[in-house]
Amino acid sequence: MCSEAGAQGDDVNATSTQDVRLPQQGLSRETIREELRRAARGDLEPVPAMAAGVQYPAGDDVLEVASDAYLSFFSTNGLLPSIFPSLARFEHDVISMTAGILHGDRAVGSITSGGSESILMGVKSARDRGRELHPDVSEPEMVLPESAHPAFWKAAHYFGLKPVRVPLGEDLQVDVDAYRRAMTRNAVLLVGSAPSLTLGMVDPIEELAPLAEERAISFHVDACVGGYFLPFAEQLGYPVPCFDFRVPGVTTISADLHKFGYAAKGASTIISRDPDIFRHQVFRFGGPERPDDWYVTPSMTGTRPGGAIAAAWAVLMYLGNDGYVRLVDRTMRYLHRFWDGINAIPGLEVMGRPHMSVFGFTSTRLDIFAIADGLEARGWHVFRDSYPVPAIRFMQSPGHEPYVDRYLADLAEVARLVDRGELVSEGGRATYT
Template structure:
């Protein structure tokens, strides 16, 4: 189905009214209802971000000679980040987000290896299973095999397993600070030492914690070593639009040396349109996120970030204590940061998430094991008691037997049986039918617990990948 291109334009009022109406169905992040996706430092910061973004909403960061203001902002952002992350002499790039930063880390490692280890024809990177999927995306994009390694019982990377995974083809080892699913920091010092011992690169993915952990440490909380000050760490990424509370679309990647960063860059010298250099993946670079990031770093400063961090850590502790006080659920692992997962030995946590959705809370569902994700940021400081009250009610609702839960269990059992005996070509149709029965209407179902229950027990993860691709394809097609 297509949407005809507009024959005539609409008025500004009509357009904005339609946009506001569409927004009514979005998660209410302004009220602290989302435990992921958005980081909110308050109305004063929001207003600054909007004004700074508006000042530079048309400019393009592709050519720094045309807009020296953007060059100033970017170089100063990088210098401030370098001073925070362990090496004042580090160099880097402002990217569009954590995924681009991680893509650049892998691309840089690949090209570095091509120069320094031309004998390696099939490069590999070692990635603990808690490492971000953007590394898998980089693996597909750049032809670097991702070798996944197991975790310890405490959900941190197993350094012994990392050591055993090193081969003559290894060019990069990755550690997380923290890993997104559970908020724990990998043993970066130990892992980086392995990389240094073998003469290979090490990247710390601090996209979540890069602008949080330094302030956590200064406040006296537990904070392991993770940054460029650790011997063997050769690059690090940190998202400005997470705990630096910048506008969406801003991250940094820093390298220990300028020589290493050169492998990230691209230059075309033979195009009739002129010499074309590009520092990262993007060609056109929206100026607004760069300008807004520079603005918020200077607005809050160290004192402001310490204040925000302290409030967030105290809120996270209250939430963790409240979760652990509710029978049947618990905080998984022992996170160093204000990110954690809610799990259970007896309750269906996906059903718990559905109950929280009914109460207008948004929590991401996780797997291996089934958990619910909690990223606590400043926007949650004032909703701790309200959330814990609703979480208690939701847990009580899940404990009660109901026809819906019995029906869902039977649906999952039947679907599990069918996907084991049906031809592969029929499985997608089955999933579409299951989704429609659960209220999906071609998109995401309104009740996710049955869907996650089915997907979690599929014998072939390749089937699951195809199903998710079908779902994603359907969600990005126009429908009346």
């Protein structure tokens, strides 16, 4: 007898099975369309709202290229390259182009569903490599700056590594001496970001990665944000610290196609310096009891949506090097105006020294969340953060440019109100006095 109990949970992502039932008879296509339209009305309009990390608008043409490719490969499966050789080719091409961008002459890798999965695979690969190269280490550790993305803590939890967190210095940059001190003999993986999510600063990878090489342990660069942006900023002559395979000791790099690669959601890359490092990433089911060796997967998932792989290939091919350079150029030009505008508002300052269009601003004397409330009251979507101090955060794409002047005008007005005590935050909400 089957149990009556439904799957319940108090987890944030768990949903009740009690309130919606499968309709006895299916709904009409028109009803479905209308329901979908209605449901979407409650969603954020991401571009005008300058919402951080929601969309990466790079132009309607880019969006069309991605969605055409996605829909053409809508129900194909990247798990089965022999049945879908098209996807095998697209994945090969995307990895090869990415390896070129990141200066990995012998690099190999795979496409994953997103930055978190790429990080999971980088950590899993490092753990298994550590087991092979350092069999004496029974309680492996991962050393990482406290500004690293939470996915590393998730990976540590999944794969049984102890995360060892290194604080930032006063300049919000990684303290290299503290980092070195954090490396015990159990360290099998060191981590750096290019750049970190909250500060947009590239960690001193050139100083950190050689520490891994000296000990024959792994170094993962989280370039989920910068992987398809910083190389083009470098081509434009912006001062970008070296973070890729040109740095000795870097073993794996994650770079997200669905962020500043401007591809469809559900696509990232995880690249290994060479095939020997990559081998630790792969799970191979088979052996004497199951000689049919078809479940050979380089990532967490089995089935992989072919649409996301095809869209990534199409956007990379469509933009080409010149297209990315053009989009980065446009972003960096308005970004400097944006930063200057924020810093010119009394009491506000951009945090640290960001290397790209991911950054936050804070205040040493104004209540930043009262400012957030005031901006929300004017219709802006605000990404509040509390690390390393209370701040408002941004991830800026080319398509956000038309909104910058209006945003700065509202920000200046709201900051003035907060400064004069005419707008205060009470329990996170704004009250006008």
